[in-house]
Amino acid sequence: MTLSYDISRRAFGAMLLGTTAACAPRIDDAIAEPAVPVQQDWVAGYGPIFDAGYNLPGIPSRYLEGVNRRMTGLYQGEAPPNSLDVDPYAKFLYHVKDDGTATRYPVGVGRAGRSIRGRATMQFMRAWPGWTPTQNMLRTEPEVYGDFRAGIPGGLRSPLGARALYLFRGGRDTYYRIHGTNDLPSIGNSGSAGCIRLFNQDIIHLYDQITAPMPVLIRTPEESLRVDPENYNRGVELPPTVISAEELLGPEADALARPPDLDALSPGMI
Template sequence: MTKLTRRSFAAMAMASTAAACAPRVAEMEIEPPAPVSFVEGYGPIEDSGYILPGIPSEYLQGVNRRMTGWYNGEAEPNTLDVDPYAKFLYHVREDGSATRYPVGVGRAGRSIRGTATMKFMRKWPGWTPTQNMLRTEPEVYGDFRAGIPGGLRSPLGARALYLFRGSRDTYYRIHGTNDLESIGNSGSAGCIRMFNQDVIHLYNQIEAPMQVLIRSPEESQRVDPENFGRGIELPPKIISAEELLGEEAVANDRAPILDDA
């Protein structure tokens, strides 16, 4: 197994692709559309009755994709190690290996720090903005104060991991997202975002409870100075109420089919 150094991660960035071709309509004698190719692990998937689209390769350039190898960080085995400065999450295993996932993190001053415990996980969770979100950014979250049910419209995506300190809910989550541009950048209200393909992959590898370490700037610079500060800070993305709560949006959505509800 390859050692998870900064350079070895970069060397592993090349991935094979899988092509899916549309059938030819011979009677019309037309050319079929060009094959659609996806980076391995990021193609369309079926989950809970939904067909999730593949992730376009433009969002998976360089290190901004899932990679596995030997872990060289400072977290204990069987933990999740989040680096909000290099925009990565590591699932650290007992044997010293790890899978590294690209993530999107909170804008400046909005990220959780230190340690937490992931107490439980949910498939296709519903979402309600916190009181702090409603108070500080009413223009972004005000229309959604009643919440969004779990499904394709939910901002928490396909999976969510819930972070606690002691018995107190931090209201920070590790979750999926359809906001592909945010992965590898800072743009959320503080939660840790993942591609839906990645958060499903992670969900299938772990069990709750699990310790979570959120790296400090000093630790990030010690462990991964090459990627420290990668990405940009994005403005909050304002989604119209019509897009998520309008009649058409509601009509086109339906509850997920959960096999472990």
């Protein structure tokens, strides 16, 4: 059997472009064609997904080695039940539950000096959200973000991937997000401009388990060392992987403009 996918080179690149506000990296060179296997034995929970009318590819097992995959077990951290606990040093996000367990997801985080710290509230959540640069981004770097001033609607072109959780502090938007990505090598490493990235399979799984609002703890170095010294500072720092505005918005990208259909049924269910 051969698997087919809706995600093209441009769609893959679009979801690497960045995220809202504090998360958006510089836009420069287009990326190379991603290598997507047409057939393989998928790791449980990471196979192809049909979502909102799109066929999302499975995650190759080379990105899921060791601790770099979703796991559930006893929670050893310091966040309260019914909260999210993010360890940017060990590169994990925990969904902490009432029964003393947690589901742990591997994440990609911001490069040095580009991350949110402390406590926040996940105020709301969206499926297949759009992205718009802030006025400050347009004012300070018009040559970078000017082509995107009208925003990018939700769908395959959106840098926020399949789902996004919006972090607030003191009732104000921090412009940091927890969101999906197709930048597979960034998971388990520091490669974003500040936001917290998950595999699309993981952000969809998390999204289906939680409701807003929900408290979020982002660990300090001291908290990370105290709770998970074994994984402290795992991963490496990566340069941003981005796509040019022409590549994303050019005439040949029109096929990516198909909006998500949140009521679409999988072909196998029809």
